[in-house]
Amino acid sequence: xxxxxxxxxxxxxxxxxxxxxxxxxxxxxxxxxxxxxxxxxxxxxxxxxxxxxxxxxxxxxxxxxxxxxxxxxxxxxxxxxxxxxxxxxxxxxxxxxxxxxxxxxxxxxxxxxxxxxxxxxxxxxxxxxxxxxxxxxxxxxxxxxxxxxxxxxxxxxxxxxxxxxxxxxxxxxxxxxxxxxxxxxxxxxxxxxxxxxxxxxxxxxxxxxxxxxxxxxxxxxxxxxxxxxxxxxxxxxxxxxxxxxxxxxxxxxxxxxxxxxxxxxxxxxxxxxxxxxxxxxxxxxxxxxxxxxxxxxxxxxxxxxxxxxxxxxxxxxxxxxxxxxxxxxxxxxxxxxxxxxxxxxxxxxxxxxxxxxxxxxxxxxxxxxxxxxxxxxxxxxxxxxxxxxxxxxxxxxxxxxxxxxxxxxxxxxxxxxxxxxxxxxxxxxxxxxxxxxxxxxxxxxxxxxxxxxxxxxxxxxxxxxxxxxxxxxxxxxxxxxxxxxxxxxxxxxxxxxxxxxxxxxxxxxxxxxxxxxxxxxxxxxxxxxxxxxxxxxxxxxxx
Ligand code: OOB
Numbered sequence: 001x002x003x004x005x006x007x008x009x010x011x012x013x014x015x016x017x018x019x020x021x022x023x024x025x026x027x028x029x030x031x032x033x034x035x036x037x038x039x040x041x042x043x044x045x046x047x048x049x050x051x052x053x054x055x056x057x058x059x060x061x062x063x064x065x066x067x068x069x070x071x072x073x074x075x076x077x078x079x080x081x082x083x084x085x086x087x088x089x090x091x092x093x094x095x096x097x098x099x100x101x102x103x104x105x106x107x108x109x110x111x112x113x114x115x116x117x118x119x120x121x122x123x124x125x126x127x128x129x130x131x132x133x134x135x136x137x138x139x140x141x142x143x144x145x146x147x148x149x150x151x152x153x154x155x156x157x158x159x160x161x162x163x164x165x166x167x168x169x170x171x172x173x174x175x176x177x178x179x180x181x182x183x184x185x186x187x188x189x190x191x192x193x194x195x196x197x198x199x200x201x202x203x204x205x206x207x208x209x210x211x212x213x214x215x216x217x218x219x220x221x222x223x224x225x226x227x228x229x230x231x232x233x234x235x236x237x238x239x240x241x242x243x244x245x246x247x248x249x250x251x252x253x254x255x256x257x258x259x260x261x262x263x264x265x266x267x268x269x270x271x272x273x274x275x276x277x278x279x280x281x282x283x284x285x286x287x288x289x290x291x292x293x294x295x296x297x298x299x300x301x302x303x304x305x306x307x308x309x310x311x312x313x314x315x316x317x318x319x320x321x322x323x324x325x326x327x328x329x330x331x332x333x334x335x336x337x338x339x340x341x342x343x344x345x346x347x348x349x350x351x352x353x354x355x356x357x358x359x360x361x362x363x364x365x366x367x368x369x370x371x372x373x374x375x376x377x378x379x380x381x382x383x384x385x386x387x388x389x390x391x392x393x394x395x396x397x398x399x400x401x402x403x404x405x406x407x408x409x410x411x412x413x414x415x416x417x418x419x420x421x422x423x424x425x426x427x428x429x430x431x432x433x434x435x436x437x438x439x440x441x442x443x444x445x446x447x448x449x450x451x452x453x454x455x456x457x458x459x460x461x462x463x464x465x466x467x468x469x470x471x472x473x474x475x476x477x478x479x480x481x482x483x484x485x486x487x488x489x490x491x492x493x494x495x496x497x498x499x500x501x502x503x504x505x506x507x508x509x510x511x512x513x514x515x516x517x518x519x520x521x522x523x524x525x526x527x528x529x530x531x532x533x534x535x536x537x538x539x540x541x542x543x
Contacts, residue, residue: 077100077103103202110503113504118144124153128155190203190399202400204399209393232279239335267279286324287473333347340395437528
């Protein structure tokens with residue numbers, strides 16, 4: 001396995017192979033085989049384009065050949081930061097053909113995150129789009145160039161500026177000599193963790209483990225050639241990629257429709273015109289859709305094709321969950337997953353009570369679940385504890401992170417999810433809270449420590465503590481407590497400072513409180529728990 005990664009112990013690998021979970025297929029072969037089976041069916045629709053399976057396959061070949069001529073070879077890492085456009089699929093399958101490894105960044109990431117991803121993975125190239133969501137990615141790259149942190153090769157979809165246009169990278173005729181066979185047991189790509197530490201961690205996923213989760217997810221979600229899946233969330237995230245996501249849909253021979261954004265007027269129009277059957281959103285988007293259909297501008301839409309709305313990434317309140325069927329006329333499926341592996345689903349034939357009040361049960365019979373107390377002892381049935389997990393598609397370690405891995409995993413290889421859950425009598429998990437220093441801002445994960453480090457870089461800041469504050473719409477927002485030196489920066493100055501450091505917009509604090517000192521724990525550490533309490537008192541106080 002790639003240096004810096006933790007393999008599954010041989011006995012587990014042998015077991016997963018014997019059970020038929022790990023089949024030895026690679027992503028390169030996956031598309032090839034799908035293209036043979038479903039050649040003339042439409043595979044992907046988006047940004048004014050409509051490609052069949054055969055076209056997607058041919059484009060991946062042409063792009064692979066072009067990328068090889070630009071110097072990309074087997075084993076190279078390439079940071080891919082593309083919005084929901086068909087080229088995202090073309091590029092990643094081209095990289096798989098070459099045996100190169102995509103590093104999946106989200107469109108919301110900025111210079112700070114992209115620099116870190118490029119550095120940690122030693123990326124050979126970076127693929128971005130020109131503009132998306134009001135942001136110019138070329139200027140981000142230029143900023144990185146000035147600091148000497150951009151890879152030499154930068155490909156741009158659209159108007160390339162001074163960079164290599166993606167459209168011109170494609171070779172006229174494919175050269176099969178450049179394709180390289182990958183080892184199915186080895187790393188296929190990197191996902192990004194939501195993070196609880198100073199810098200986001202990289203998650204190495206293998207062909208064997210990820211393709212298993214894709215196949216099993218497609219089955220649990222009952223996908224088939226008639227499936228039309230709307231990718232409303234950014235497709236590089238694990239949820240719309242593999243739970244069952246666009247990969248699950250390609251596995252089943254269905255059609256992937258890429259939405260440029262999840263706004264109700266964009267996404268629900270696509271549901272109507274493309275006859276979408278299943279889609280996936282985070283809770284705040286589900287709320288927007290419910291309101292837009294029930295009380296707003298989208299009431300007249302024909303959503304009759306929609307069979308399943310998947311909601312996950314953050315806790316979906318039961319009150320909102322119960323509105324899905326009456327308002328949208330489809331089933332609700334809750335999805336509680338993580339880029340590290342484990343994905344739980346409520347099943348499509350579950351009683352309404354289960355679908356609206358639980359976060360489902362593990363995808364695989366081989367997923368091992370432990371609910372434990374602070375000393376790793378199992379809690380009594382039905383009680384809340386820390387969720388630990390191990391299984392055929394859950395990583396055994398982050399990339400190049402030995403010190404962090406020592407605490408993020410148990411000695412026997414269970415991943416400490418940081419989630420507080422209870423298992424109800426039906427065997428389904430209910431997420432009750434979180435023990436990790438992470439803020440879940442409507443599904444977007446923010447590491448408190450990462451944001452604190454950026455605030456601490458401000459010369460007028462003495463200390464910083466970042467906590468989540470509850471929010472009716474996003475679930476949580478980001479609040480920064482700051483102790484300043486003699487001349488405190490203004491709020492807006494501090495926020496501008498953070499933006500200029502190239503921090504993703506969703507990590508920029510929604511609220512800043514300047515204080516004299518922080519409450520301390522017994523040993524004198526800053527008590528984020530006490531700060532959260534203080535904050536909720538403040539928010540509850542009459543103005
Ligand atoms: C998904 O993946 P990540 O890596 O962005 O975040 C994982 C974390 C979980 O550990 C948990 O804290 C939270 O997000 N989470 C949920 C949840 N789904 C994820 N918390 C409560 N209820 C849920 N339904 O977010 C992700 C990956 C694959 C599929 C779905 C979500």
